[in-house]
Amino acid sequence: xxxxxxxxxxxxxxxxxxxxxxxxxxxxxxxxxxxxxxxxxxxxxxxxxxxxxxxxxxxxxxxxxxxxxxxxxxxxxxxxxxxxxxxxxxxxxxxxxxxxxxxxxxxxxxxxxxxxxxxxxxxxxxxxxxxxxxxxxxxxxxxxxxxxxxxxxxxxxxxxxxxxxxxxxxxxxxxxxxxxxxxxxxxxxxxxxxxxxxxxxxxxxxxxxxxxxxxxxxxxxxxxxxxxxxxxxxxxxxxxxxxxxxxxxxxxxxxxxxxxxxxxxxxx
Ligand SMILES: Nc1ncnc2c1ncn2[C@@H]1O[C@H](COP(=O)(O)OP(=O)(O)OP(=O)(O)O)[C@@H](O)[C@H]1O
Numbered sequence: 001x002x003x004x005x006x007x008x009x010x011x012x013x014x015x016x017x018x019x020x021x022x023x024x025x026x027x028x029x030x031x032x033x034x035x036x037x038x039x040x041x042x043x044x045x046x047x048x049x050x051x052x053x054x055x056x057x058x059x060x061x062x063x064x065x066x067x068x069x070x071x072x073x074x075x076x077x078x079x080x081x082x083x084x085x086x087x088x089x090x091x092x093x094x095x096x097x098x099x100x101x102x103x104x105x106x107x108x109x110x111x112x113x114x115x116x117x118x119x120x121x122x123x124x125x126x127x128x129x130x131x132x133x134x135x136x137x138x139x140x141x142x143x144x145x146x147x148x149x150x151x152x153x154x155x156x157x158x159x160x161x162x163x164x165x166x167x168x169x170x171x172x173x174x175x176x177x178x179x180x181x182x183x184x185x186x187x188x189x190x191x192x193x194x195x196x197x198x199x200x201x202x203x204x205x206x207x208x209x210x211x212x213x214x215x216x217x218x219x220x221x222x223x224x225x226x227x228x229x230x231x232x233x234x235x236x237x238x239x240x241x242x243x244x245x246x247x248x249x250x251x252x253x254x255x256x257x258x259x260x261x262x263x264x265x266x267x268x
Contacts, residue, residue: 001024001025001060001061001078001156001157001188002024002025002047002058002059002060002078002079002156002157002188002190003021003022003023003024003025003058003059003062004020004021004022004046004047004053004056004057004058004059005021005056005057005059006019006020006021006055006056006057007019007020007021007022007046007053007055007056007057007058008020008053008054008055008056009039009042009043009046009051009053009054010054011042015212016039016042016212017039017042017043017046017053017212018211018212018213019055019056019213020043020056020212020213020214021056021214022207022214024157024188024190025188026204026205027188027203027204027205028183028187028188028189028204029179029183029188029189029190029191029202029203029204030188030189030190030191030203030204030205030206030207031190031191031192031193031198031199031202031203031205031206031207031220032190032191032192032193032199032206032207032209033192033193033194033196033199033206033207033208033209033233033235034192034194034208034209034210034233034234034235035194035210035233035234035235036194038209038210038211038212038233038234039209039211039212040161040192040193040209041083041084041161041192043192043209044081044083044159044161044192046058047079047081047159047190048075048076048079048080048081048159049065049067049071049072049075049076052067060075060078060079073106076153076155077106077153077154077155078155078156078157079155079156079157079159080150080151080153080155080157080158080159081150081158081159081161082143082146082147082149082150082158082159082160082161082163083146083161084161084162084165086139086142086143086145086146087142089146089149089150090134090142090145090146092134093133093134093135094131094133094134095121095126095129095130095131095132095134095137095145096117096121096130098134098145098149099117099120099121099145099148099149099152100113100116100117100152101149102149102152102153103116103117103152103153113152116151116152116154117148117152119151119152120147120148120149120151120152121148123148123151123178123181123182123185124144124145124147124148124151124178125144125174125177125178126141126144126145126148129141138171139166139167139171140166140167140168140171140174140175143163143166143167143171143175144174144178147160147163147178151182155187156187156188157187157188157189157190158182158187158188158189158190159189159190159192160179160189160190160191160192161192162192162193162194162195163175163179163191163193163198164193164195164198165193165195172198176198176201176202179191179202180202191203194235196224196230196235196236196237196238197238197239197240199220199238200220200221200224200238200240200241200253201238201240201253201254203220204219204220205217205218205219205220206218206219206220206223206224208223208229208230208233208235209233210232210233210234215229215232215233216229220238221241221251224237224238224241225237225241225244225245227242227245240252240253240254240255240258243258249261249262250262250265
């Protein structure tokens with residue numbers, strides 16, 4: 001449903017994205033990895049219609065995005081974005097009002113707003129801090145509020161820009177669980193990150209970007225086995241893939257799976 005076709009974008013004289021063809025419908029969770037400055041955030045702003053490509057197109061159901069005011073309002077109800085810095089998306093001092101902001105702007109009925117806010121709060125596990133003023137929340141909690149604010153749109157696609165940036169290990173683990181819960185609800189999630197371990201663990205498909213181009217795509221275990229390609233893109237292999245390719249450990253998606261496999265092998 002959400003895709004791009006030969007999309008190229010430049011800021012004034014600086015070309016940033018080159019001839020990008022993505023299909024984000026094949027997997028529940030798709031990852032885009034690349035080093036700082038390779039164009040991930042610029043791509044997201046093209047995908048949600050904030051920026052418009054000079055060549056090629058963003059496609060919805062195979063048709064080029066309609067950039068009229070109405071077209072963009074419709075598009076943003078199908079594709080919502082959560083940016084890296086939650087402060088950019090926080091407008092109120094209380095959690096519930098902040099999460100409801102976009103729906104109130106759209107004039108959605110108050111009982112429907114309450115229903116959607118409750119669902120979003122459950123999904124991001126925000127029950128324990130929903131009554132605290134937002135300014136007292138931790139960075140990780142603010143990120144979860146920003147995600148809830150996107151989830152209430154009940155869009156088909158959620159774009160997450162660097163969802164684990166600035167999170168401690170337990171916040172990171174909670175984010176992984178939240179992404180899994182969102183995907184289990186039948187939504188598509190697209191994650192842009194240079195946290196390659198995250199992308200390896202949660203994504204069904206992955207694109208590697210370098211210098212605004214796609215240099216590899218496919219199943220994460222296969223793509224991330226190409227150590228030389230990743231080095232050229234300024235990335236390192238996920239540690240679980242490295243253990244497999246360099247030391248012959250079983251290829252596992254998560255640390256838990258690896259420990260279980262090693263325990264079984266030890267007992268055998
Ligand atoms: N508003 C802008 N005007 C001009 N150049 C910009 C603008 N925003 C980004 N750029 C440039 O576009 C390139 C891609 O930036 P972008 O933020 O999309 O990369 P990124 O992969 O998201 O980086 P990071 O991982 O650091 O967030 C960089 O060279 C950046 O300097």
